[in-house]
């Protein structure tokens with residue numbers, strides 16, 4: 281309650297035409313790559329499969345010690361062109377990258393703080409700029425993740441739920457000065473890197489009772505780049521001024537993590553997901569989801585009207601770990617064949633069930649049968665009339681019957697696909 285009272289957000293916000301068009305683009309795009317990259321990657325989780333970008337907090341590393349990390353960060357093998365090519369080959373349409381995570385370290389050439397990649401690392405180059413340029417060349421949109429929570433800045437005070445006791449900071453600070461700092465960094469990001477897809481906020485949940493003056497920040501962003509989409513991973517219902525809603529490690533409405541209510545807004549939706557269990561690079565975490573599981577998450581997201589933002593945590597040398605490259609390649613292979621049933625679609629008229637989901641584009645309705653081993657499937661009734669029912673893969677006819685009990689489909693064994701049996705229905 282406190283959160284919504286003190287925030288205000290951007291009351292009366294009216295998105296521009298450009299913003300609305302970008303929302304459409306976003307919903308059509310369906311698939312993006314999330315990148316969690318920072319100096320913490322050097323530690324690779326410190327031998328603990330459950331730790332990555334949170335290592336400063338979880339291992340209680342004081343600021344003075346953590347500040348030594350950037351001098352070990354030298355990603356000489358970073359190749360923006362290769363990253364973007366990999367993204368395209370995976371069938372992804374955009375990238376969302378951490379410009380500053382909770383550790384407060386800027387991965388771009390910030391002028392208002394020298395705690396950044398150019399001033400503090402031997403690498404000395406602005407990876408965000410290189411990526412932005414490459415994305416523009418290869419027609420991929422770039423979004424900036426920005427952590428509002430900051431374990432490093434002295435004015436991030438009073439401390440939130442995290443960052444207490446170990447950082448070595450003075451127990452004082454000027455909250456408004458912190459907000460100014462944050463808005464200045466956002467201004468840099470929104471003026472020095474060309475048109476960007478949007479800002480992906482995270483970390484407000486750390487201080488639920490603070491006055492974040494969101495209205496000021498959102499207004500600033502919408503003024504600098506009216507087309508840029510604003511979203512915030514605050515795990516509650518969107519505030520005025522936000523252009524999309526995200527769900528972390530969770531399909532919209534499922535709330536399996538208990539972090540977010542089941543509330544689903546009318547805004548474009550996005551679900552973010554790790555390939556293993558870690559956002560940042562972790563040496564020990566071998567718990568990689570299989571390509572089939574990943575494809576299922578993409579399809580299930582699409583069926584629930586949401587994008588999938590699939591995460592990689594690049595290694596300290598600048599490369600994406602081989603297991604994750606392989607996963608992206610496998611997704612790309614699948615989407616090359618089946619992308620028509622995903623891109624540009626919205627959740628279909630048949631609601632998600634245990635067997636799978638539906639996606640739809642105009643008169644084309646696609647049933648994605650993900651988990652069903654019987655030879656007949658009864659799909660819940662819908663009122664639209666059906667013109668034809670075929671297997672998407674080879675366009676052969678599907679024996680079916682449509683009556684008041686629903687649409688009964690025959691799916692012979694030899695037509696089953698081990699990943700996703702797609703039925704293409706043309707509606708009248």
Ligand code: FHN
Nearest residue numbers: 316333334482513528552559
């Ligand atoms: O604490 C972060 C975490 O490190 C990561 O960035 C994820 C991505 O959605 N969000 C936060 C937790 O909600």
